[in-house]
Amino acid sequence: MARSSTRKGSILARPDLGALAERRIAIEGIDPEIDGGRFPARAVVGWPFEVEADVFSDGHDVIRAALVTRADGAREESEVEMTHVINDRWTATTSFPDIGPWGYSIIAWRDLFANWHKDTGKKIAAGLDVTLEAEEGRELVQAALEARPRPSREDRKALKELLDQVTPAAPHQRIDLLMSDAALELMLRAGPRVNLTRYEKELAVFVDPVKAAFSAWYELMPRSWGPDGEHGTFKDVIGRLDYVRDLGFDVLYFPPIHPIGKTNRKGRNNTLTPAPDDPGSPYAIGSEEGGHREVHPALGTLKDFDRLVKEANRHGLEVAIDFAIQCSPDHPWIKEHPEWFDWRPDGTIKFAENPPKKYEDIVNVHFYRKAIPDLWYELRDIVLFWIDHGVKIFRVDNPHTKPFPFWEWMIAEVREKYPDTVFLAEAFTRPKLMKRLAKVGFNQSYSYFTWRNTKHELTEYLTELTTEECRHYMRPNFFVNTPDINPVFLQTSGRPGFRSRLVLAASLGGNYGVYNGYEINEATPVPGKEEYLDSEKYQLRDWDFDREGHIKDDIRLMNSIRHEHPAMADFTNLRFFTAHDDAVLYYGKFDEATHSYLLFHVLLDPFAPRNFAFEVPLWEFGLPDDGAIEVRDLLHGNSFTWEGKSHMLSLSPEQRPYAIWQLLPRGGAA
Numbered sequence: 191m192a193r194s195s196t197r198k199g200s201i202l203a204r205p206d207l208g209a210l211a212e213r214r215i216a217i218e219g220i221d222p223e224i225d226g227g228r229f230p231a232r233a234v235v236g237w238p239f240e241v242e243a244d245v246f247s248d249g250h251d252v253i254r255a256a257l258v259t260r261a262d263g264a265r266e267e268s269e270v271e272m273t274h275v276i277n278d279r280w281t282a283t284t285s286f287p288d289i290g291p292w293g294y295s296i297i298a299w300r301d302l303f304a305n306w307h308k309d310t311g312k313k314i315a316a317g318l319d320v321t322l323e324a325e326e327g328r329e330l331v332q333a334a335l336e337a338r339p340r341p342s343r344e345d346r347k348a349l350k351e352l353l354d355q356v357t358p359a360a361p362h363q364r365i366d367l368l369m370s371d372a373a374l375e376l377m378l379r380a381g382p383r384v385n386l387t388r389y390e391k392e393l394a395v396f397v398d399p400v401k402a403a404f405s406a407w408y409e410l411m412p413r414s415w416g417p418d419g420e421h422g423t424f425k426d427v428i429g430r431l432d433y434v435r436d437l438g439f440d441v442l443y444f445p446p447i448h449p450i451g452k453t454n455r456k457g458r459n460n461t462l463t464p465a466p467d468d469p470g471s472p473y474a475i476g477s478e479e480g481g482h483r484e485v486h487p488a489l490g491t492l493k494d495f496d497r498l499v500k501e502a503n504r505h506g507l508e509v510a511i512d513f514a515i516q517c518s519p520d521h522p523w524i525k526e527h528p529e530w531f532d533w534r535p536d537g538t539i540k541f542a543e544n545p546p547k548k549y550e551d552i553v554n555v556h557f558y559r560k561a562i563p564d565l566w567y568e569l570r571d572i573v574l575f576w577i578d579h580g581v582k583i584f585r586v587d588n589p590h591t592k593p594f595p596f597w598e599w600m601i602a603e604v605r606e607k608y609p610d611t612v613f614l615a616e617a618f619t620r621p622k623l624m625k626r627l628a629k630v631g632f633n634q635s636y637s638y639f640t641w642r643n644t645k646h647e648l649t650e651y652l653t654e655l656t657t658e659e660c661r662h663y664m665r666p667n668f669f670v671n672t673p674d675i676n677p678v679f680l681q682t683s684g685r686p687g688f689r690s691r692l693v694l695a696a697s698l699g700g701n702y703g704v705y706n707g708y709e710i711n712e713a714t715p716v717p718g719k720e721e722y723l724d725s726e727k728y729q730l731r732d733w734d735f736d737r738e739g740h741i742k743d744d745i746r747l748m749n750s751i752r753h754e755h756p757a758m759a760d761f762t763n764l765r766f767f768t769a770h771d772d773a774v775l776y777y778g779k780f781d782e783a784t785h786s787y788l789l790f791h792v793l794l795d796p797f798a799p800r801n802f803a804f805e806v807p808l809w810e811f812g813l814p815d816d817g818a819i820e821v822r823d824l825l826h827g828n829s830f831t832w833e834g835k836s837h838m839l840s841l842s843p844e845q846r847p848y849a850i851w852q853l854l855p856r857g858g859a860a
Contacts, residue, residue: 215253215298215387219244219279222662223393229629230291230394231662234403237760238283238783239395245298246278247385252305254378255298257282262291272296286397290609293392299383303330307374310365320365327368328356330381337382345380352376399610401441401508401583402633403665404759406696406749407703408439409672411726412447412489413469419732421469424485424494431505433735437742438749442502443510443585443703445673445727446472447495449479449486451518454550458729459716462550471727473514473587474551476521482572492579499580510583510614511576515569515592516542516552524553529560557593570600574607583612586632590617594630601631614667618675628664634701637666639694643679645772645794652698656762665761667701668694671708676722680713683796686843688713689744693792693848696748697779700761709745710737751824751850755779757786765810771802774841778807787855788824791839793847801840806832811855820854829854 220243222231233239245255255272272282286292310323334341335349352373356364367373415430416422434442450470457464464470469488479487485495499509517523519539523530531553532540542549555565573584589597604611615632617624618640628635642651655666670691671680680687688711695702707722710733714723724731735742752758757779769776773795779788789807793800808817818833825846841847 212385213387214385215247217243217245217296217298217389224663227391227393230396233286233395233397234400235289235397236285238285240283242281243296244278245280252301252308253298254301255280257284258297259284259292259294289397289399292395292397294395295392296389299386302384303377303381306330324364334381341380348376398633402612404700405441406439407441407443408434409443409705411445414726414731421488424490424498428498428501431502435505437745441510442507446475446512446514447485447489448475448482449477449484450474451477451520453519456551456728460728474518476518481521483575496579508583509581510585511581512587513584514587516554519553530555530565532556557596570603573604577608582610585614585616587616589615589627590619590623598630625660625664634665634667639668640675640677645775648775649766656764661762666699667703668699669703670695671705673705673727676713676715676720681715685711685739686796686847689741690792690847692744697790709742710735710740755786755788756784757781757788767807769802769804771800773800774802776804787853789851791849793841796843799842803838805835808835822852824850824852
């Protein structure tokens, strides 16, 4: 049976005609406006933030519009005049000086003096008498002087001087003065805003630190960085910070560093029969030594961790840690807060599972019933605890299995005190779910890049991410591999495939990451699975990062290019171009403000060389098809000229499966 309900009042309320009549200007189609203003757009401190809207009125009067912004809690607004583009579409670009929440909206008004100026100019050109028009123009200047709010002191002085000059005694002088560029500029600035209309709501934008949009992550498990295969410590990692920094990374990320439970501890290759010295999975968090606020004793102490964070910062690295909301059966919470967990009818605790897959060493909390609000507060305070220990970047494990309301609340609570905190959502799940996590607060998101290998797949996916609405709130982090994911492409492609995927990840996205072992082309799989054989999730590994065939030079090169060329910072400035071979992805990153223009050719076939034709995008610089442009080869350092649009190039998987070019149009700089 359908339910019914009763509400009082008319669905269509009768308007106040006076107020309605004043709103002659339509403001609609604002971009960005996320879900009707339900969620904030995302910006980066100091970076351009563009807003578009449809702004129009009845008739043919001149209208003007402005983008208005204000910091959260502030009363004063800043204005940036909008520019008409085409078909009543307007645009404006601003930037935000501070991290945190801001508001923005759009205002528009009829500009009577500009309209008078336009029409009078037409009459003068037609040779008509404009004596009355001169008087109308003078009256508009007088109205500007008397308007509320009043013009600035300087503008009032200029308006008075103009009025003194446009007396009826000199009609030709009057019209010349009123039609002058100086008068128009003065009135554009100080004239009254007739039918001033403000968009019906103030929209929210959260301004992130640069590290949220532009970062290169290196992931390692500290326990495998000890000498001669021994259990590593925080002190051991301190001794290897130069290695990570030399590769050019700026974020050093650790999977969970907490005590590991013993109940149902996993052995090598995820077996249920561990040897006595098997360390267990770091994701089985919690033991008699503590839980999410403690560190594994074999890694050291909290003081050792604090020293590691300090030394990492001194090396130009920020430390990121895993925020994994899951527990070993030995976690102290189970005894202290049994109401936070699910229990089976026989009284046993319910283990984590994704049927038919089971995680025998992990149990999950639940977020409702008697767990709310205490569990929510505890999880928030865990994040604040690690912030107090110098961590401002959190990779969140499986956030898509936890409630959206929790994330929206928790992230907002943390950002109220620490607005520069960054949260990365590790959610390889359905597209709309991933986007919702970004809307509720996650700065970065794992993505499907890991499984996009062909030219069509990459072009289609990147076009979605960089041109559709999600570009305003969702920033992907292109991890090439993770401890959980050993992609089939890497298992089968060898060194050429590792090099190509590195270049794609580092150049297509603002954020990207590698898990250690990538630099030595580690890809030995569990047969038939996207998992690593002898994964260090279940055992210690003794890494030889100087192994023959390593690609450390490629990593250094890409991280160097990322920092030396401003075009690399933005994610949405990606443009695809024509290469006449389906095994070659050809694209550019262009930044007009800094005259930074890069082109990339990446070979997607790791087994066969390609000789192909491609088009130099001369049209992007207003050049004809037979024009010429200076270019620098960023791999070899030589400079030359590309003449004409069509050229040939060869790429070989065994030599170098990619090419990178810096374009130097007139006015550019090397």
